Amino acid sequence: xxxxxxxxxxxxxxxxxxxxxxxxxxxxxxxxxxxxxxxxxxxxxxxxxxxxxxxxxxxxxxxxxxxxxxxxxxxxxxxxxxxxxxxxxxxxxxxxxxxxxxxxxxxxxxxxxxxxxxxxxxxxxxxxxxxxxxxxxxxxxxxxxxxxxxxxxxxxxxxxxxxxxxxxxxxxxxxxxxxxxxxxxxxxxxxxxxxxxxxxxxxxxxxxxxxxxxxxxxxxxxxxxxxxxxxxxxxxxxxxxxxxxxxxxxxxxxxxxxxxxxxxxxxxxxxxxxxxxxxxxxxxxxxxxxxxxxxxxxxxxxxxx
Numbered sequence: 123x124x125x126x127x128x129x130x131x132x133x134x135x136x137x138x139x140x141x142x143x144x145x146x147x148x149x150x151x152x153x154x155x156x157x158x159x160x161x162x163x164x165x166x167x168x169x170x171x172x173x174x175x176x177x178x179x180x181x182x183x184x185x186x187x188x189x190x191x192x193x194x195x196x197x198x199x200x201x202x203x204x205x206x207x208x209x210x211x212x213x214x215x216x217x218x219x220x221x222x223x224x225x226x227x228x229x230x231x232x233x234x235x236x237x238x239x240x241x242x243x244x245x246x247x248x249x250x251x252x253x254x255x256x257x258x259x260x261x262x263x264x265x266x267x268x269x270x271x272x273x274x275x276x277x278x279x280x281x282x283x284x285x286x287x288x289x290x291x292x293x294x295x296x297x298x299x300x301x302x303x304x305x306x307x308x309x310x311x312x313x314x315x316x317x318x319x320x321x322x323x324x325x326x327x328x329x330x331x332x333x334x335x336x337x338x339x340x341x342x343x344x345x346x347x348x349x350x351x352x353x354x355x356x357x358x359x360x361x362x363x364x365x366x367x368x369x370x371x372x373x374x375x376x377x378x379x380x381x382x383x384x385x386x387x388x389x390x391x392x393x394x395x396x397x398x399x400x401x402x403x404x405x406x407x408x409x410x411x412x413x414x415x416x417x418x419x420x421x422x423x424x425x426x427x
Contacts, residue, residue, distance in 0.1 A: 161414055168407030175400030182385050182393030189388040190229045191380040193238065196221045196362060200375070203364035221360040221377070230352040231381050232345070238337040238376035242368060244288075244330040252287035253328070258319050284319065291366050292327045337378055353379065 142148035157163075196219065197204075203217035243249065254268040265274045270285035282290075316322060326338050343349055360377055368375060380387055 161410075165407050165410060168403050168410065172400045172402075172404030172407060175396045175403060177400075179393045179396030179398075179400055182396060183390050184393075185383045185385040186388055186390040186393055189381055189383055191378065191388045192223070192225065192229075194221055194223050194360065194377045194379075195374060196360065196377065197369070197374045200362060200364050201369065203362075204367040204369045207364060207367040208370060217364045219362050219364055221362060222357065223360075224357050225353065225355045228352060228355050229379065229381060233343040233353045234339060234380055234382060235341040235343065236337040236378040236380065237340050238335075238378050239368070240335045240374035240376070241371065242336075242373045243334045244336070245332050245334070249287050250330055253289065254285055257284060258328070260319070284324075288328055288330060289324075292324070337376075352381075 146152050199221050200217075200219040203219050206212050206215060206217050251269045252271070252273065254263055254265070254270050256263045257265070257268070257270075265281040265285055268274065268285060270282070270287075273282055273287055273290045274285050275281050319325075323340070331338075343353055345352070348354060385392070
């Protein structure tokens with residue numbers, strides 16, 4: 123390969139200029155708008171922002187407080203079933219418990235049923251990765267090389283489907299994950315299209331929660347016959363088929379009946395956040411006003427002197 127030799131420019135030759143073109147864009151001469159901050163604009167911005175956030179926050183809090191909700195904790199009433207399920211050798215033994223509760227007033231409108239868990243850390247790093255998305259998509263995967271450990275295969279080499287700790291914590295029995303109760307193709311015996319990995323309950327459970335206390339939607343009360351207007355007052359009984367035990371890590375289980383409003387369920391966090399933001403903005407406006415008045419008085423005093 124030959125080296126290229128550079129020669130000095132001869133007389134009359136010109137070099138390309140590195141200067142930008144003499145245009146408004148290249149010379150940064152385009153018209154621009156720069157806000158001129160005055161006391162009136164700054165204070166009006168803070169006070170208007172504060173008033174808006176406070177108004178929205180109060181509306182959200184009032185809306186969340188209007189939600190009718192009842193929680194039934196069945197951890198103690200189903201403690202015998204929990205102890206039975208803690209022993210994996212009892213995988214083929216079903217356990218049922220009954221929880222009675224009284225609804226003193228009617229709950230009008232749409233009523234949703236949630237299952238709630240407390241002190242159940244779905245955000246644990248080992249729990250979150252214990253799944254196989256490829257298997258859930260129906261692909262042929264090597265379970266041994268997946269992240270499903272320790273719920274991958276049985277001692278005889280039979281692979282679990284679905285594998286992983288997330289799926290196992292939802293169901294009960296063996297020949298599948300150790301705590302399964304039904305095969306994946308019989309999750310919904312009434313609707314054959316709601317089975318397998320596309321089952322609604324299974325999909326909701328596989329979306330892990332970010333906090334240790336959470337609730338997931340389970341059912342909605344059908345507004346037919348005596349439930350046309352909602353859930354009437356009276357005595358009710360929950361028939362619970364106890365599956366996954368939570369007493370070892372001091373977990374709690376709940377059944378939640380709740381209505382919803384335009385802002386969602388019974389969660390005042392968003393409203394409180396708006397109120398706090400609005401209060402901070404308004405206080406900032408008052409502080410700026412006080413500083414301005416103080417400095418103006420000093421300026422007037424020195425001018426008189």
